[in-house]
Amino acid sequence: xxxxxxxxxxxxxxxxxxxxxxxxxxxxxxxxxxxxxxxxxxxxxxxxxxxxxxxxxxxxxxxxxxxxxxxxxxxxxxxxxxxxxxxxxxxxxxxxxxxxxxxxxxxxxxxxxxxxxxxxxxxxxxxxxxxxxxxxxxxxxxxxxxxxxxxxxxxxxxxxxxxxxxxxxxxxxxxxxxxxxxxxxxxxxxxxxxxxxxxxxxxxxxxxxxxxxxxxxxxxxxxxxxxxxxxxxxxxxxxxxxxxxxxxxxxxxxxxxxxxxxxxxxxxxxxxxxxxxxxxxxxxxxxxxxxxxxxxxxxxxxxxxxxxxxxxxxxxxxxxxxxxxxxx
Numbered sequence: 001x002x003x004x005x006x007x008x009x010x011x012x013x014x015x016x017x018x019x020x021x022x023x024x025x026x027x028x029x030x031x032x033x034x035x036x037x038x039x040x041x042x043x044x045x046x047x048x049x050x051x052x053x054x055x056x057x058x059x060x061x062x063x064x065x066x067x068x069x070x071x072x073x074x075x076x077x078x079x080x081x082x083x084x085x086x087x088x089x090x091x092x093x094x095x096x097x098x099x100x101x102x103x104x105x106x107x108x109x110x111x112x113x114x115x116x117x118x119x120x121x122x123x124x125x126x127x128x129x130x131x132x133x134x135x136x137x138x139x140x141x142x143x144x145x146x147x148x149x150x151x152x153x154x155x156x157x158x159x160x161x162x163x164x165x166x167x168x169x170x171x172x173x174x175x176x177x178x179x180x181x182x183x184x185x186x187x188x189x190x191x192x193x194x195x196x197x198x199x200x201x202x203x204x205x206x207x208x209x210x211x212x213x214x215x216x217x218x219x220x221x222x223x224x225x226x227x228x229x230x231x232x233x234x235x236x237x238x239x240x241x242x243x244x245x246x247x248x249x250x251x252x253x254x255x256x257x258x259x260x261x262x263x264x265x266x267x268x269x270x271x272x273x274x275x276x277x278x279x280x281x282x283x284x285x286x287x288x289x290x291x292x293x294x295x296x297x298x299x300x301x302x303x304x305x306x307x308x309x310x311x312x313x314x315x316x317x318x319x320x321x322x323x324x325x326x327x328x
Contacts, residue, residue, distance in 0.1 A: 027065045030282045033087035035106055037080070037099035037227040040072035046253075047098050047117075050268050054275025060282065073102070075227050077173075080105035088112065094281045096274055097140075099227055100176025103127055107138055113287045116140030117274045118267075120176030122292060131292045139277055139290040141270050148298075149184035152248050152263050153191055155300070156220050158318050159261060160246045163219040165194040169209060169236060170224035172199030177226045184222060206232050210239050221247035225254070225264075233257065244310040255301035256326055260310070265295035299323045 032055075034041045034048065041048035043062075048070070052062060060066040069090045071083040080102055087095055088110050095114040097103040103116035107127060114137060116122055121142055128134035131142070156163055166188055170181040181197070188195045196218055198209040213221075223229055223236055233249075237258045240247040249255065250264040273293055281287055300321060305328040307314050319325060 029065055029067055030060060031067045031069060031090065031092045032060075032278060032282070033090065033092035033095040033112075034068055034070045035080070035083060035087065035095055035097045035102045036070075036072040037075065037077065037102045038072055038231070039074055040070045041068075041098070042070070046267055047271060050271025051096060051275045051278075053268075054272035055279060057272070058276060058279035060279055073227075075231055077101045077105075081109050084109040094278050096278050100125060100127075100174055101227075103138070103140070104175075107136070111137050113137050113281045114140075115274050115277045115281070115287070117270055118143065120180050121145050124179050125176050128292060133288070134290065134292060135288050137287050139287040140292060141274055141277075142292050142294050143180075143265060144294055145180040146183040146187065148250075148264060149180065150187040150191075152222060152250070153184065153187055153193065155261060155263055155318070156222070156246065156248050157191065157193075159248075159314055160220055160312070163193065163246070165196060165218045166220050166222055167196040167198055167209075167213050167218035168222045168224065169198050169200065169229055171201070171226045171228045173201045174226050174228070177224050177229075180224050184224065200228060203228070203232055206235055210235075213239070213243070213245075217243065218245065221245055223247065223249050223254075223259075225250040233259075241306065241309060246310065246312060252299045252301035252324055255303045255306075255324070258303065258306055260303055260306045260312070262299070262301045264298065266297040266299050269297045270295055301326065303328065 043049060055066055062068055069087055069092055073079045084105050095106050095112055097106050097116050098118050100119040103119040106114045116127055122128045122140055128138050168181055171177045185195050200206055200209055221240055233254060247260050249259045249262040252262050255262040277290055301324040302322045303326040
């Protein structure tokens with residue numbers, strides 16, 4: 001009987017052990033902060049949706065093993081330090097920022113690893129030490145502003161061969177955008193173009209910029225995109241349409257909303273790669289050793305409806321190269 005009892009006890013131990021082995025421990029949940037100069041990044045916003053897709057490629061899925069803590073300044077840049085503090089208090093492991101002011105606030109107010117997106121040229125604006133070895137706790141995606149500025153101006157000249165004077169709208173309070181404007185200005189002068197600088201700092205400044213262009217009409221407009229100019233994009237697009245001015249923008253959604261042309265990085269690819277950098281950090285990589293990345297896909301979008309409305313006939317060779325031709 002004793003042998004039978006011993007065997008029964010051993011069998012029970014085996015069964016219990018198998019049950020414990022079969023019960024899986026809950027997966028580790030990684031917490032990532034998203035910081036935007038605009039609205040809180042939602043699952044439907046290009047920033048939020050792009051990052052979610054990118055994280056999923058690397059095995060991180062919200063609701064499974066990834067938690068996203070989202071903060072947006074809604075254009076109130078003075079709120080950014082407080083939002084950084086909130087992300088730190090939420091114990092995020094890494095912060096992904098959109099826009100230079102958000103990247104600067106995160107760099108200055110925490111030592112947490114961070115990935116900067118749409119912050120201009122992170123080397124020129126002082127976010128990192130170099131492309132190959134960023135140093136510190138920041139890495140990210142560079143927008144190669146000088147090269148893209150030259151390309152946008154060349155596209156303007158191709159679309160409007162008689163263009164001589166270009167008005168440039170840009171946020172003079174954003175260092176990242178100021179550097180992008182200066183790159184565009186340098187390229188414009190090298191192409192023999194005259195530049196009218198229209199730096200804005202607040203929504204009310206757009207009225208003064210429009211008045212200046214009404215008094216001395218330019219041949220075309222180039223808008224440098226940041227939270228301020230993007231939030232006021234409809235006013236710029238409407239002004240250009242009303243005065244029949246060709247205008248080029250940086251991102252394709254601006255052409256889809258009525259701008260004549262846009263040329264710039266594919267933002268979906270940028271967010272995908274930013275998520276990839278953040279995923280590597282979650283897996284133990286040191287941001288100081290993660291070289292900055294550059295966009296590899298660029299989108300030329302042309303709105304044919306806008307071209308017709310302002311009486312502009314675009315060269316067939318330009319239309320043939322467009323990635324997106326909008327007819328509206």
